[in-house]
Amino acid sequence: MKASLKNVLDWLETKVSYADIRFVQQEEERIVAENGILSSYKLSTDRGVGIRVLANGAWGFASTYDLEQEVLLETAAKALKIAQASALCKKEEIRLAPTDKQVDKYITPIIKDPFRVNPIEKIDLLIKSTQAMLKDKVKRSEGILNFFKTNKLFLSTEGSEIEQTIFESGGGISAYAIEEGDFQRRSYPSSFDGDYATRGYEFVEEMNLLDNAERISEEANQLLVAPYAPEGVVDIVLGGSQLALQVHESCGHPVELDRVLGKEISFAGGSFLTVDKLNNFVYGSLKVNIVADATIAGGLGTFAYDDEGVPASKTYLVKQGKFVGYLTSREDAFQLGICSNGSARAQSWNNIPLVRMTNINLLPGDFEWEELLGDIKKGLYLDYNKSWSIDDKRLNFQFGTEMAREIKDGKLGKIYKNAFYQGITPEFWKSCDGIGNKKFWRVWGINNCGKGQPEQLMHVGHGTSPARFRKVKVGACR
Amino acid sequence: MMELEKGKKLIKKIKEKIRPDYDFEVILSEERFELTRFAESYIHQNVAESNLNLTLKAILGNRIGAVQMNSMDDAIISKNLQKAVNIANITPPLDFPYRLVPPQNYTIKGKYSEDTINFSSLDRARLIRQIIRGMNQVGYDAAGAFSSEQITLIVANSQGLFAFDKGTKLDFNCVITRGNSTAHVSFIDWDVNNFKVNKIIDELLETALRNREQVEIEPGVYTAILSPEATSNILNYTGEVAFNGKSIMEGKSFVCANRNKKIFPEILTVADNPLDELTMPIPFDSVGYPREKVYLIEKGRVKDGVYDHITALRYNHRCTGNTLAGEDASYGALPFNLVMEGGEVDLEEMISRTKKGIFISRLHYVNVLNPMSIQLTGMTRDGTFLVENGKIGKAIKNMRFNTSIIDMFKAVDLISKERQVKAGWVGPTVAPYLRTNNFTFSSKTSF
Numbered sequence: 021m022k023a024s025l026k027n028v029l030d031w032l033e034t035k036v037s038y039a040d041i042r043f044v045q046q047e048e049e050r051i052v053a054e055n056g057i058l059s060s061y062k063l064s065t066d067r068g069v070g071i072r073v074l075a076n077g078a079w080g081f082a083s084t085y086d087l088e089q090e091v092l093l094e095t096a097a098k099a100l101k102i103a104q105a106s107a108l109c110k111k112e113e114i115r116l117a118p119t120d121k122q123v124d125k126y127i128t129p130i131i132k133d134p135f136r137v138n139p140i141e142k143i144d145l146l147i148k149s150t151q152a153m154l155k156d157k158v159k160r161s162e163g164i165l166n167f168f169k170t171n172k173l174f175l176s177t178e179g180s181e182i183e184q185t186i187f188e189s190g191g192g193i194s195a196y197a198i199e200e201g202d203f204q205r206r207s208y209p210s211s212f213d214g215d216y217a218t219r220g221y222e223f224v225e226e227m228n229l230l231d232n233a234e235r236i237s238e239e240a241n242q243l244l245v246a247p248y249a250p251e252g253v254v255d256i257v258l259g260g261s262q263l264a265l266q267v268h269e270s271c272g273h274p275v276e277l278d279r280v281l282g283k284e285i286s287f288a289g290g291s292f293l294t295v296d297k298l299n300n301f302v303y304g305s306l307k308v309n310i311v312a313d314a315t316i317a318g319g320l321g322t323f324a325y326d327d328e329g330v331p332a333s334k335t336y337l338v339k340q341g342k343f344v345g346y347l348t349s350r351e352d353a354f355q356l357g358i359c360s361n362g363s364a365r366a367q368s369w370n371n372i373p374l375v376r377m378t379n380i381n382l383l384p385g386d387f388e389w390e391e392l393l394g395d396i397k398k399g400l401y402l403d404y405n406k407s408w409s410i411d412d413k414r415l416n417f418q419f420g421t422e423m424a425r426e427i428k429d430g431k432l433g434k435i436y437k438n439a440f441y442q443g444i445t446p447e448f449w450k451s452c453d454g455i456g457n458k459k460f461w462r463v464w465g466i467n468n469c470g471k472g473q474p475e476q477l478m479h480v481g482h483g484t485s486p487a488r489f490r491k492v493k494v495g496a497c498r
Numbered sequence: 499m500m501e502l503e504k505g506k507k508l509i510k511k512i513k514e515k516i517r518p519d520y521d522f523e524v525i526l527s528e529e530r531f532e533l534t535r536f537a538e539s540y541i542h543q544n545v546a547e548s549n550l551n552l553t554l555k556a557i558l559g560n561r562i563g564a565v566q567m568n569s570m571d572d573a574i575i576s577k578n579l580q581k582a583v584n585i586a587n588i589t590p591p592l593d594f595p596y597r598l599v600p601p602q603n604y605t606i607k608g609k610y611s612e613d614t615i616n617f618s619s620l621d622r623a624r625l626i627r628q629i630i631r632g633m634n635q636v637g638y639d640a641a642g643a644f645s646s647e648q649i650t651l652i653v654a655n656s657q658g659l660f661a662f663d664k665g666t667k668l669d670f671n672c673v674i675t676r677g678n679s680t681a682h683v684s685f686i687d688w689d690v691n692n693f694k695v696n697k698i699i700d701e702l703l704e705t706a707l708r709n710r711e712q713v714e715i716e717p718g719v720y721t722a723i724l725s726p727e728a729t730s731n732i733l734n735y736t737g738e739v740a741f742n743g744k745s746i747m748e749g750k751s752f753v754c755a756n757r758n759k760k761i762f763p764e765i766l767t768v769a770d771n772p773l774d775e776l777t778m779p780i781p782f783d784s785v786g787y788p789r790e791k792v793y794l795i796e797k798g799r800v801k802d803g804v805y806d807h808i809t810a811l812r813y814n815h816r817c818t819g820n821t822l823a824g825e826d827a828s829y830g831a832l833p834f835n836l837v838m839e840g841g842e843v844d845l846e847e848m849i850s851r852t853k854k855g856i857f858i859s860r861l862h863y864v865n866v867l868n869p870m871s872i873q874l875t876g877m878t879r880d881g882t883f884l885v886e887n888g889k890i891g892k893a894i895k896n897m898r899f900n901t902s903i904i905d906m907f908k909a910v911d912l913i914s915k916e917r918q919v920k921a922g923w924v925g926p927t928v929a930p931y932l933r934t935n936n937f938t939f940s941s942k943t944s945f
Contacts, residue, residue, distance in 0.1 A: 052828050057593045059808075059828045061585050064566035065578070068549065080619075081545040085568045098546055105619035106534075106541040109627050139588060147590065160748050162828060198749045202870055283537040286641040286673035286682070289862065289879070370547045409865045409898070411877040416898055416943035418875055420867050438868060440875075442898070442941055473535060473643040474545075493941075497867035497875075497900065 024089050025175050028071065028096045033177055035100060038074040038116060040176040042327060043067070043087075044369035049135060049167045051142055055160060056151035058143055068369035073099045077113030078106035083370040117353035117360050119330045121179040126324030128187040129317070130220030134167035137221045145229060146191075152233035153195040156241045160198060161233075164213050165191035165224060166467070168479075172327075180329040188320065188479060189223045190216030190465055193233055197240035204243035204437055206236040206422055210261045211405050216465030216479065217318045239423065242435050248496035249424045249439030255396045256441060256492045259403025260456075262421055263382065264464035264482035270445040271303075271310050272380040272480070274414035275337050276363075276471075277346040279375070281355060287473050289412025292445065293343055295356065303343040304449030307385055310338040312347055314362060314378035319481035320465030321378035328373055330362035337380070341450070349375050367476035374472050379463060381483030385455025390430070392454050392488045399427040400494055402439055407497075410445075418442045420497060438496045448489060456485030500528045500550075502662050505652040508570070512554065513656065515579050520586065521557040521598055522579075525784050525823050526550065526652040530615075534622045537641035539630045544619060553823070556582035557598070557656075560591035566824075594812045598657045599786045606772050606781040606789055608651075608665030609688035615666060617646045617690045625695050632699045633674050638706060642672030646690065653786040661782045668693060669921065673880060674702050678712060678945050681705035682860050682880035684727060686919050686926050688778050705859060709881040712893040714942060721855035722937035723848055723885060729838060729929040730920035731861045732874065733768065736903050737833040738923065739869040741770075741794045743805035743820075744830025747813045752870055752904060753803055762798040762907045765841050769793045770804050770820065770833035776919050776928045777835045783807070784823035789834060792818045795907075806831035822924070836927040841913025845931050848912045850888040852933065857883040857890055861899075872903035877943065900940040909936035 025041045032039045045067035052060045069092055070083040080103030084095045146163040153161035168188040175181050192214015194207040209215040209227055217223045258266060273279065274291040282290060293301070314322055314332035323332055328350050337345045346356070349364035352375060364373035393401070407420030420440040426433035463483040470477055500508075509524060516522050528550040535543035553566045556579065563585025565578040622644045633640040646668050653661040670693065671684040681702045685693060724732070745751040772779035772789040782788055785807045793801040809830055810817035820831035849857070864876035877898050884891040914931035921927070 054828050058590050059592075060562070060564060061589050062564040062566060063578075063581055063585070065574075066566075066568050068568065078541065079544055081543075082548075083546065084548045085550060086548070095548075102532075102544045102546060102619045105623040106544040108620070108623040109536060109539070109541040109630060111538065111540040139585070143589065160750075196748075196750070200749070201755060203750050281538065282639070282641060282675075283535070283542050285537060285675065286643065286671055370549055372543060372545055407865045407867050407875065409863045409875045409877065411896060411898070411943050412862050412879050413943075413945060415945075416877065416896075416941060418898060418900075418941075420875075440867065444943070474531070474533060474645070495900075495940075497873045498871060498902075 021173060024092055025173065027089060028092050029175055029177055031093060032073060032096055036073045036075045036177065038177055040072050040174060042070045042369055043173040044170065046168060046170045046368060047135065051146060051165045053146035053150045053163045055154060056147050058147060066368065070369045071096050071099045072372060073103050074114060075100055075103040076107035078103050078110045079114060080106060081372045114351055115354050116350040117358065119350060119360060122325060122329050122331065123181045124324065125183045127185040128218045130187045132221035134189045134221040135169060149193050149229045149233045152230060153193065153237040155237045157197040157199055157244050158195045158237045158240050160196040161194065163193040174327065174329050176329055182325045182329055184324055186218060186323060187220055188216055188218055189220055190214055191224055193229050195237040195240040197244040199244060202244060204240050206240040206243065207404055208232045208236045210464060211422060213467065216320050216467045218320060218322045219318045243437045246435045246437040248498060249400065249436035249494060251495040253491050253493050255399035255488065255490050256494065257392050257401045257427065257486055257488050259401065259486050260460065260462060260484045261464060262403045262405050262419065263484040263487055264466065265405045265408055266419065267310065267380055267382050267482050267484060268466060269408060269410045270414060270417055271337060272377040275346050276375045277348045277352040280346065281352060288471055292413045292415050297343055299344055301343040302341055302450065303338045303446055304341045305452045306341045307455055308338055308341050308449050308452055309383040311336050311381050311383060312361065312363065312378050313381055316379055316463065319379035319463045320467065320479045321481040326362040326364045326373065327366045328360065328364045330360045333361045335361040347375050347377065349373060365478060367478060371476045374476060376471065376478045377469065377480040379481035379483060382455065384458045384461040384485045386457050387454045388457065389460065392456060392486060393427055394430045396427045397429055400439065401425040401427055401432060402441060407440065415445050417445060438498065440495055440497060442493045451490040451492065452487055453490060454488035456487065460485035499530065499648060500526065500650045500652065505662055506660065509654045509660065512579065515576055516556065520583060521656040523555040523557065523598065523655045523785060525553040528650045530648045531645065532619060533643055533645035534619060534626060535643045536626050536630065539634055539639050541623060541626065554579055554582050556586045557596060558586045560596045561586045561589050562596065563589060597811060598655045599659055599807065601658045602786055602788050604661060604781050604788050606779045608663045608781055609778050610664055611666045611689040614646055614668055614688060614690045615648050628695055629672060629699060636703065638674040638676045640672055640674050645669045653782060653784060655786065659786045661786045663781045665778065667778065672698065672702060674706050679706050679710045680880045681709055684920060686921055705881045708883065708890065709893045712895045714895050717897065717939045717941055719936060719938050721852060721933065721935045723852065723855055723857045723931060723933045725859050725931060726918035726929040727920055728858045728861045729932055730922065730927040731864055732903060733836050733838060733927055733929060734923045735864055735866060735874055736872055737836055739866050740872050741803035741833060742830040743803040743815065744809040746803045747809060750869060752872060753800055756800040757802060758799060760799040762795055763910055764798045765913050766795055766798050766907055766910055767839040768795040769837050770835055771837040772835045774835065774837045774928050776917060777837060778926050780834045780925045783819045783821040785821045787817050787819035787821065789819040804831045804833050832924050834924040836922055838929050840915045840917050840930050843912050843914060844916060845914050848914060848931060848933050849885055849890060851912065852885045853887060855885040857885050867900060873900065874903060875900045895945060896943045897939040898941045899938060901938040905936050906934045909934045911935060
């Protein structure tokens with residue numbers, strides 16, 4: 021394959037100011053069970069080549085599933101033609117921030133290759149877990165396991181040759197307690213298909229899905245008869261799973277530099293973190309430190325190089341509450357006169373790299389669990405996302421959660437259902453006055469982050485530990 | 499692109515490769531897709547994709563093994579077919595008898611335009627340039643996306659079912675901005691000849707020039723006029739959470755307690771309707787069932803949902819031709835061609851009959867708060883206006899809504915004659931302007 025791709029780059033070399041070519045082959049195994057019955061087992065293979073060229077100062081990209089040399093050359097010619105069309109509407113020549121030539125290989129360190137684990141073992145785990153949840157009013161249960169192995173080969177006219185093999189594993193279970201006029205869901209370890217990591221099958225084993233099935237079933241039953249969450253302005257503690265999505269929506273997306281520069285304005289929107297605010301804006305309290313870190317072991321946004329061949333890195337986005345950094349591509353980084361921090365990622369061979377989250381982590385604080393709750397006289401503990409929405413500048417947000425617990429005089433109390441909380445991003449993060457310590461910190465994997473047109477789904481990670489926020493507007497949806 | 503005869507040959511080849519004691523189902527889609535994105539008044543993304551997707555299912559009684567690939571290579575197909583057989587051999591059986599869909603007759607055809615196929619990246623760039631120049635002349639920046647697509651679809655099985663269709667699609671959207679003054683237009687069609695660039699420019703400017711110096715209003719319950727764009731967005735979420743037959747069978751939809759009850763006004767009719775003259779129909783579903791008109795709400799009466807093949811078999815219900823491709827059977831079904839029927843007034847009359855209300859051009863980041871009450875949340879954007887004494891008035895800052903669509907639909911009293919085609923979750927959605935006297939805004943934002 022490498023020789024074919026090199027031939028294409030050789031052909032392009034004199035016609036472009038820059039080109040890169042990516043071969044991606046992805047294998048996927050997806051197993052779904054419902055109510056103790058296997059409902060689907062699918063193996064997928066997807067492969068192809070994407071060719072990106074910078075010619076006449078403008079971008080062109082073409083991709084094909086057909087790997088014949090002749091077709092690859094035709095595809096390269098098409099990318100060139102598209103770049104010529106792009107040049108009809110250009111403001112100035114597109115230029116890229118510099119990056120070093122890289123020749124390297126990387127493979128996700130794993131203990132157990134998920135594709136070599138006996139399928140019957142995986143099926144059995146889901147069947148038993150979904151059976152175990154069927155108690156009382158839990159009339160429906162779901163379980164999913166999903167594994168990916170992605171081989172990438174990246175070559176560029178700058179001489180880079182990078183081979184990466186990324187393994188991803190994960191899954192989750194959900195219990196639905198149902199009665200006339202209402203149903204309540206509880207999920208484990210996280211909602212919306214569970215939790216994922218760049219790890220092997222050992223990650224699934226550590227989840228202990230079966231051991232947690234009865235507990236979440238019981239909680240779903242409790243939610244069904246629970247009162248609605250109270251309305252008002254109270255102190256809240258967010259659990260790690262919900263906080264992961266809070267970080268995702270209110271920090272991860274607004275620091276994407278392409279969004280800041282207006283490239284997503286027509287679809288997903290812009291950002292309140294405009295370039296004039298860089299190093300000059302109080303995003304949160306002094307306790308808030310947020311990094312983009314594609315280098316941590318096991319994070320779902322962990323890799324060695326992004327899809328522009330830029331090495332993975334760790335970048336501060338928010339340091340002691342101050343907004344200090346963006347996620348960047350080479351093109352957007354050039355606009356700011358900086359180097360890219362390696363955040364340009366493509367879903368697959370048929371997509372161009374966009375500025376995407378890697379692992380966006382809220383760094384741990386120094387609070388014990390009891391200290392977080394300790395001085396809350398009346399508040400709510402909220403976790404496991406049920407609903408999310410945020411405005412097109414990433415300011416006004418609202419999240420609903422599966423689980424809400426009363427906090428009364430520093431102790432967890434009764435369960436509430438249908439809770440949500442609302443806020444304005446910087447005000448919310450400024451109200452953060454306590455973050456759980458390292459003991460509670462872990463990375464959550466979200467495998468469905470959507471962005472761009474055509475939409476690309478990206479796998480990203482978020483490290484969090486539970487945190488406390490003061491005077492937050494809460495309510496219940498009825 | 500795959501043509502009919504080549505498709506038939508592929509199915510014959512699969513039949514020869516699989517052991518005769520196994521049944522099989524095949525879904526093959528082949529796609530040519532091109533898209534140009536522009537922002538800050540230049541083209542920043544311009545892509546073309548050629549891809550295919552071949553799903554094979556090997557079926558042994560009630561055991562199913564599925565594989566998916568994007569190759570037509572003989573050896574790869576053989577290898578994957580064997581994998582599908584292996585999966586079918588080891589998987590536990592479904593808890594109901596699985597049946598293949600028998601051969602069908604198809605009367606609906608997809609819409610297809612050679613001119614759309616020939617619409618090139620250069621053609622797109624020229625039209626985008628015209629829009630950008632038009633906007634720059636009045637101080638606005640333009641951002642958006644313009645795509646064209648050609649797709650061929652084949653569904654077949656070992657019982658002789660064979661369905662073939664091809665279609666084209668054009669999709670355009672644009673936002674123009676000058677400070678907080680913004681406007682949005684979207685356009686979907688199968689034929690590039692229906693794209694009228696001057697009309698797009700006029701529509702954008704008309705909204706943008708009104709959408710300036712926004713004032714703040716307080717959250718509360720308002721009379722609201724929703725544009726077809728906003729109505730379409732609401733309809734798609736409602737279709738997912740309320741009219742998915744699987745959710746209904748599991749007791750997770752408001753339809754369970756309201757089937758055949760007339761709880762909405764007589765003027766409200768919503769259907770999954772591939773026969774609507776404005777829509778771009780999908781002629782069959784992913785197991786080959788022919789599509790048909792399915793009433794979800796008929797003259798205010800709640801009817802039923804849409805059903806996929808697996809749910810229909812499991813619950814002994816009729817399949818409505820809404821089996822999704824590429825989804826797990828656990829998801830259920832979605833409406834493919836959502837349609838709200840038009841009413842009797844035009845937009846001008848709707849506005850002139852509104853003493854006090856809010857006109858909503860576009861919703862943003864809608865999501866489900868409570869599936870049972872179809873309570874949705876989301877933001878307004880790109881043009882929200884006060885309607886006062888029968889006229890569109892001041893622009894207002896964006897608001898968050900938390901509103902029950904059941905309550906909102908109960909309070910619909912005017913629907914426009916005019917309907918527009920907008921993006922839907924499977925096929926496009928046909929939606930009118932509508933007025934409701936119950937739309938709840940819960941909070942504000944600063945722009």
